Each structure stands twice: as C-alpha cells, then as structure tokens.
Amino acid sequence: MSAKNMIIIEHEPGTPYRATDTDWNRVNAMTDEEVMAAALSDPDAQPIPEGTDEELEKIGLHRVVNTYVLRRRLGVTQEEFAERYKIPVGTLRDWEQRRKMPDAPARAYLKVIEANPEMVAKSLNPQAA
Numbered sequence: 001m002s003a004k005n006m007i008i009i010e011h012e013p014g015t016p017y018r019a020t021d022t023d024w025n026r027v028n029a030m031t032d033e034e035v036m037a038a039a040l041s042d043p044d045a046q047p048i049p050e051g052t053d054e055e056l057e058k059i060g061l062h063r064v065v066n067t068y069v070l071r072r073r074l075g076v077t078q079e080e081f082a083e084r085y086k087i088p089v090g091t092l093r094d095w096e097q098r099r100k101m102p103d104a105p106a107r108a109y110l111k112v113i114e115a116n117p118e119m120v121a122k123s124l125n126p127q128a129a
Helices: 024-029 032-041 053-058 067-074 078-085 089-096 104-115 117-124
Strands: none
Touching: 067 078, 067 089, 067 104, 078 089, 078 117, 104 117
C-alpha cells in the first residue's frame, strides 16, 4: 500500500474522534470469522501469528511484559515497583502509558521479574529480606 492511499489519524485522549466514512455499525456487526477473513485478505493488516517467543523474534516481533498488569498483580504503586526493582519511575510510567517500549535488556529484565518477583526484589535489596 502506498502512503498516498493511507489515512493517518492522530487522536489526543479526551477529544472527540474525527469523522470518517467508516460504517462502524457494519464493522461492529461483523463476526470474528468475517473480521479474520477481512484481515487475511489485506496484506497490510495480517494478524499477529501465534508462536513461541523465539519464533516471533525470528520475524521481528517481541513479546513485551505489560508492566501495568505486572505491577497491579504485585499490588504495588509505581513508586514502590520502581524502587523495588531499581527502575526509574519516569521510565516505568513511559512503559505503562506506552509512550516508550522497553529495549531488549529491559524486556529480559521484566521477564525475570514476571517469573520470580520475590527473588529479584530480594537479590536487589538483601537487607529488606
């Protein structure tokens, strides 16, 4: 698809959406099968394949730990999470609000935290144990 055929819409949270010629009633009435068929027929809108982390990385995709979900699961505030795992609170906020995505070392670190949060916290703060 060429850039001249692409519609780009920027949206600020809290502002009304811009009017388009999209028939949302028709879109909302589509079954899951119809949505999948439409996606498969559009080479620019292919669904993300299922697979292991290694398989996805081969095609340039990376699973990213959802830091907001992880933090909420642990029952801590942003400040507590940042202090416990030695992550700047501003960085954590950027990740949670999807302003920035974690780089490769941060993704690996977040996977370790997700797998064993107590061990990581104990390793970083031995006096708190």
